Amino acid sequence: xxxxxxxxxxxxxxxxxxxxxxxxxxxxxxxxxxxxxxxxxxxxxxxxxxxxxxxxxxxxxxxxxxxxxxxxxxxxxxxxxxxxxxxxxxxxxxxxxxxxxxxxxxxxxxxxxxxxxxxxxxxxxxxxxxxxxxxxxxxxxxxxxxxxxxxxxxxxxxxxxxxxxxxxxxxxxxxxxxxxxxxxxxxxxxxxxxxxxxxxxxxxxxxxxxxxxxxxxxxxxxxxxxxxxxxxxxxxxxxxxxxxxxxxxxxxxxxxxxxxxxxxxxxxxxxxxxxxxxxxxxxxxxxxxxxxxxxxxx
Amino acid sequence: xxxxxxxxxxxxxxxxxxxxxxxxxxxxxxxxxxxxxxxxxxxxxxxxxxxxxxxxxxxxxxxxxxxxxxxxxxxxxxxxxxxxxxxxxxxxxxxxxxxxxxxxxxxxxxxxxxxxxxxxxxxxxxxxxxxxxxxxxxxxxxxxxxxxxxxxxxxxxxxxxxxxxxxxxxxxxxxxxxxxxxxxxxxxxxxxxxxxxxxxxxxxxxxxxxxxxxxxxxxxxxxxxxxxxxxxxxxxxxxxxxxxxxxxxxxxxxxxxxxxxxxxxxxxxxxxxx
Numbered sequence: 001x002x003x004x005x006x007x008x009x010x011x012x013x014x015x016x017x018x019x020x021x022x023x024x025x026x027x028x029x030x031x032x033x034x035x036x037x038x039x040x041x042x043x044x045x046x047x048x049x050x051x052x053x054x055x056x057x058x059x060x061x062x063x064x065x066x067x068x069x070x071x072x073x074x075x076x077x078x079x080x081x082x083x084x085x086x087x088x089x090x091x092x093x094x095x096x097x098x099x100x101x102x103x104x105x106x107x108x109x110x111x112x113x114x115x116x117x118x119x120x121x122x123x124x125x126x127x128x129x130x131x132x133x134x135x136x137x138x139x140x141x142x143x144x145x146x147x148x149x150x151x152x153x154x155x156x157x158x159x160x161x162x163x164x165x166x167x168x169x170x171x172x173x174x175x176x177x178x179x180x181x182x183x184x185x186x187x188x189x190x191x192x193x194x195x196x197x198x199x200x201x202x203x204x205x206x207x208x209x210x211x212x213x214x215x216x217x218x219x220x221x222x223x224x225x226x227x228x229x230x231x232x233x234x235x236x237x238x239x240x241x242x243x244x245x246x247x248x249x250x251x252x253x254x255x256x257x258x259x260x261x262x263x264x265x266x267x268x269x270x271x272x273x274x275x276x277x278x279x280x281x282x283x284x285x286x287x288x289x290x291x292x293x294x295x296x297x298x
Numbered sequence: 299x300x301x302x303x304x305x306x307x308x309x310x311x312x313x314x315x316x317x318x319x320x321x322x323x324x325x326x327x328x329x330x331x332x333x334x335x336x337x338x339x340x341x342x343x344x345x346x347x348x349x350x351x352x353x354x355x356x357x358x359x360x361x362x363x364x365x366x367x368x369x370x371x372x373x374x375x376x377x378x379x380x381x382x383x384x385x386x387x388x389x390x391x392x393x394x395x396x397x398x399x400x401x402x403x404x405x406x407x408x409x410x411x412x413x414x415x416x417x418x419x420x421x422x423x424x425x426x427x428x429x430x431x432x433x434x435x436x437x438x439x440x441x442x443x444x445x446x447x448x449x450x451x452x453x454x455x456x457x458x459x460x461x462x463x464x465x466x467x468x469x470x471x472x473x474x475x476x477x478x479x480x481x482x483x484x485x486x487x488x489x490x491x492x493x494x495x496x497x498x499x500x501x502x503x504x505x506x507x508x509x510x511x512x513x514x515x516x517x518x519x520x521x522x523x524x525x526x527x528x529x530x531x532x533x534x535x536x537x538x539x540x541x542x543x544x545x546x547x548x549x550x551x552x553x554x555x556x557x558x559x560x561x562x563x564x565x566x567x568x569x570x571x572x
Binding site for chain 1: 309314389398402408569571
């Protein structure tokens with residue numbers, strides 16, 4: 001299936017600073033694609049280029065198999081960096097401008113998206129009277145106008161309170177269930193891990209990895225074990241074969257096996273035969289946070 | 299183009315500064331001309347001296363001279379719509395909507411075209427205000443001459459062109475500088491002080507009229523001083539006639555400079571990061 005977005009060798013320099021260095025990846029249709037990276041890694045620069053706000057020094061990108069153009073942008077609901085609206089206009093007036101430029105939605109749709117982002121009660125208030133969270137909600141509402149098939153969100157939960165964050169996270173999941181393609185930049189790893197199906201990790205403008213979240217995270221099997229007699233367990237584990245290294249955290253041991261080689265039954269049987277009864281035996285995924293720090297730490 | 303105008307109208311119809319500017323223009327244009335009309339009436343009210351003064355001055359506010367006189371005095375206040383034009387473009391930077399408009403689906407050229415529409419809309423409103431004031435004074439001061447209303451109508455397009463050209467300079471400053479106060483400061487300094495000094499210096503010290511090619515002076519000369527100036531001796535008459543004869547050249551130069559300004563805006567906007 002043709003990717004929604006295909007990025008090929010994009011590079012961007014600000015003076016002597018290399019903001020993006022030959023970045024390439026594809027965003028498959030119907031996925032929630034997280035772009036991760038520390039501050040200054042090039043996430044917003046990348047999104048700005050694919051939305052024609054910045055011009056790349058080299059490389060190219062294609063939306064729906066076509067070079068980026070006003071027509072392709074009209075099919076995409078986008079929130080880039082900050083909510084950008086006319087301060088002296090109300091939410092409805094601002095969305096009318098978004099509607100007129102993008103050709104997405106109608107008057108009824110404006111009411112619909114304001115309801116989704118819980119701004120109906122303040123829809124006639126001027127934008128400048130909104131709190132930071134309300135401004136962010138309006139920007140998300142503008143992106144949802146016309147129910148586009150592709151959404152680009154740059155730090156969508158910025159400025160929101162915990163309830164707002166949970167609501168937006170649920171909204172993104174709901175949109176994903178409807179089959180929308182969502183491209184989302186964030187430095188909130190927990191947020192990305194909870195909603196994304198795919199991820200790309202950037203560091204200082206270089207793409208470190210990209211792919212399905214499960215594939216990016218699962219390059220090792222990690223098995224957690226513990227027992228009442230920690231000292232004996234440690235000795236027993238030294239005799240077990242197959243894992244590359246072990247980490248101890250108090251009474252808990254983490255055994256690192258090459259991907260797909262951890263056999264829980266074998267480990268359990270071995271410990272039992274050596275007189276150790278395990279009170280914990282768990283095969284776990286590496287957290288995105290762990291993977292992220294692994295990749296981005298020098 | 300029509301859809302761009304509709305969208306710009308959505309932006310400006312609820313912009314308070316737009317209505318303030320209209321209100322101020324609605325007061326200023328009649329007021330400045332009323333002031334000069336009162337001076338004229340004071341000069342011409344004496345029996346003997348008044349008759350002599352009338353002989354020299356004619357009635358600058360009667361048809362058809364009203365088109366010329368009102369255009370000349372009204373053009374002093376270009377700074378009012380210039381403030382609005384600068385605000386309209388710098389607001390887009392302040393609100394970062396110059397980015398959002400592109401994200402939402404405008405071509406970069408469409409953004410500049412939309413701003414061109416703004417400048418044209420403001421110019422049209424200013425020209426309409428000027429026309430109403432000219433008709434009002436023409437009808438009020440000498441209704442007997444009303445039948446000559448269609449003479450000298452060329453001052454309407456000349457006023458339009460002068461306003462559009464000078465507002466285009468204001469737009470360029472706002473567009474390139476991005477900060478309203480700095481752009482306005484440079485506009486005022488150049489328009490009120492720098493260019494006047496430079497033009498006079500070249501004219502009277504260097505004895506060279508190169509100042510006529512300066513950005514504001516080019517379009518200032520589209521509307522020469524009112525016709526009565528030409529009644530004060532042969533030199534003044536020759537000078538006035540020379541100014542009238544130079545208008546076609548200044549139309550060409552104004553169009554060229556204004557075209558260059560907008561070409562710069564289109565070129566810069568198509569290449570720069572937003």
